[in-house]
Amino acid sequence: MKTEFSLTQLADPDIAEADKILRACVHCGFCTATCPTYVLLGDELDSPRGRIYLIKEMLEKDKSPTAEVVKHIDRCLSCLACMTTCPSGVHYMHLVDQARVRIEKDYSRPLAERALRAVLALVLPRPGLFRASMIMARLARPFAALVPAKAAATPGLMRRIKAMLALAPKSLPARGPSGGSVFPAQGEKRGRVALLQGCAQQVLAPRINQAAINLLTRHGIEVVLVKDEQCCGALTHHLGQDGDALARARANINVWIKEAEQGGLDAILITASGCGTVIKDYGYMLREDRDFASPAAQISALAKDITEYLAGISLMSSSQKGDVTVAYHSACSLQHGQKITALPKELLSKNGFVVKDVPESHLCCGSAGTYNILQPDIASKLRDRKVASIATVKPDMIAAGNIGCMVQIAGGTSVPVVHTIELLDWATGGPRPGLN
Known part of the structure; x- marks a missing residue:
């Protein structure tokens, strides 16, 4: 892709990096087939290629993000499936991260949305505040039923609040060990x-x-x-x-x-x-x-x-499990972000589990950090699609390597959703997971 940044702009290390990323893109469009939002919405601007064009114009012309640009960047899950698919090695992650920083700096969101994002940024990284918020959310859950079921009839902020309340667990476990242990x-x-x-x-x-x-x-x-x-x-x-x-x-x-x-x-x-x-x-x-x-x-x-x-440790296998069929959900951040794909499945298989691949395993479940709160309509469609795919393999348990995915998927199925490490602990003498 041809770029037209000035020498002054290229003196900025971030712009220089964006220039390198943009120049690697050859417009092939392979990324569109694996982009969850494009698969769902069919809008070119909701594909990585479309977003790249929007980001290029915003950065090159050094202009403030428009509402249209913000809408399509906000809809990006940062699942990074496009990076796995891209034959040219376009590092989309660093480009979209840079766009988000520019949006946060130069775009004025509606007051209610600014407030919601501020609350998420304040509460989620702080376990004490997050625990308190989960307790309050449990108390507020009955009121979520009063919010109209049809998304079109519900204001955007209310839909997001309903999404937050729906994610709150019915009860919270006891605290784990503290830092310094x-x-x-x-x-x-x-x-x-x-x-x-x-x-x-x-x-x-x-x-x-x-x-x-x-x-x-x-x-x-x-x-x-x-x-x-x-x-x-x-x-x-x-x-x-x-x-x-x-x-x-x-x-x-x-x-x-x-x-x-x-x-x-x-x-x-x-x-x-x-x-x-x-x-x-x-x-x-x-x-x-x-x-x-x-x-x-x-x-x-x-x-x-x-x-x-x-993978570098010889695990002590136990015979206590019996035949357990596990649907392995490959978290986007693991398979696309870290390029770890076969390893978790190999560990589970070697330790006695019957591991099943999930159809459309490259598509995101819709969790994506705070995405299922900020974009609840798209997130719920992706979750339902993921749960339907998982159901086709008829698992006894669902395994994943990311808490966000676990919470998201558990919201749409009665099959126990556990972490891969819980299954490996069980296989080597620990308790059976999924019973709580």
């Missing part, structure tokens, strides 16, 4: 890792990290929950609030580097793949920061999805 290896010590505590996950499903701790320590790995760790920054990053996201990244880099220097770390393990994709990108996000470029790259290199690390 260390879980010693059982038997001979074979390694030492930090385990990302997460934000929403530690409130909604602390059992996931507990399963990871149990499995790792059972196999001789010491696990530390690093004190003063923060949200990874993914939530605010995808809202275009890069100031907040980068501040969180720097804070995490500081505490992880300190932990690595004091006690040694083989890896920083992540059980929420949406977080993993962003942490692995810290090196890029802070590439121009003189003080943090090198440590950010070091942290990105240490970051691993839990399944990546387990």
Whole structure:
């Protein structure tokens, strides 16, 4: 794609990167076939190719985003299926992230939408506030039934509020272990890792990290929950609030580097793949920061999805399961963002599960961070499509590697939705998941 940035514009590292990404695009349109919003809506501007044109014009002409541009960028899930499909290696993720920052900086949204986004950015990265909000949401759930069922009859803000209330669980589990906790290896010590505590996950499903701790320590790995760790920054990053996201990244880099220097770390393990994709990108996000470029790259290199690390461990198999058919949902951030596709399925198969691929596995379930709140109509259609695809393989359980996907899919099915690590913990002597 031909670009026409001025030399002055190209002096900006972000614009220079955008120029490189845009020039890689050859307009082939392969991305349209795998873009969930294009598949649903059939609008060229709701495809990666269409959004690339919109972003190119906005950046080249250095003009404020229009309402039309914002609408189509907001509809992007950042599922990154287009990057898996693209034969030219267009790094769409970095381009759309840059567009979101520009929108946040230069576009004035309606007051109600600004307020909603501010609340999400305030509450979701803070487990204490998020837990309190879930308690309040449970109390408000009966009022959600009073909101008209037909989306067309419901104002946009009310539909989003209804979507938030629908995602709230009926009850909250007990709190998990706090930052600063260390879980010693059982038997001979074979390694030492930090385990990302997460934000929403530690409130909604602390059992996931507990399963990871149990499995790792059972196999001789010491696990530390690093004190003063923060949200990874993914939530605010995808809202275009890069100031907040980068501040969180720097804070995490500081505490992880300190932990690595004091006690040694083989890896920083992540059980929420949406977080993993962003942490692995810290090196890029802070590439121009003189003080943090090198440590950010070091942290990105240490970051691993839990399944990546387990692939290097010989797991102790147990015969307690029986035949269990598992539909494996490949989270977008794992398969497209981190390019981890076969590994989780191989681990499950090797440990006795009957693993079934889900038809249209490349299409997003509609969770995508805060997307199922901000774009509830599209998100619910994608969820229903995903659940219907899963039903065709008649599973006993559904496995996924991301808490957002788990919550989203569970909202449309009665089949237990569990994390891959819970199944692997069960296979090696832990409790059966999906019973709570």
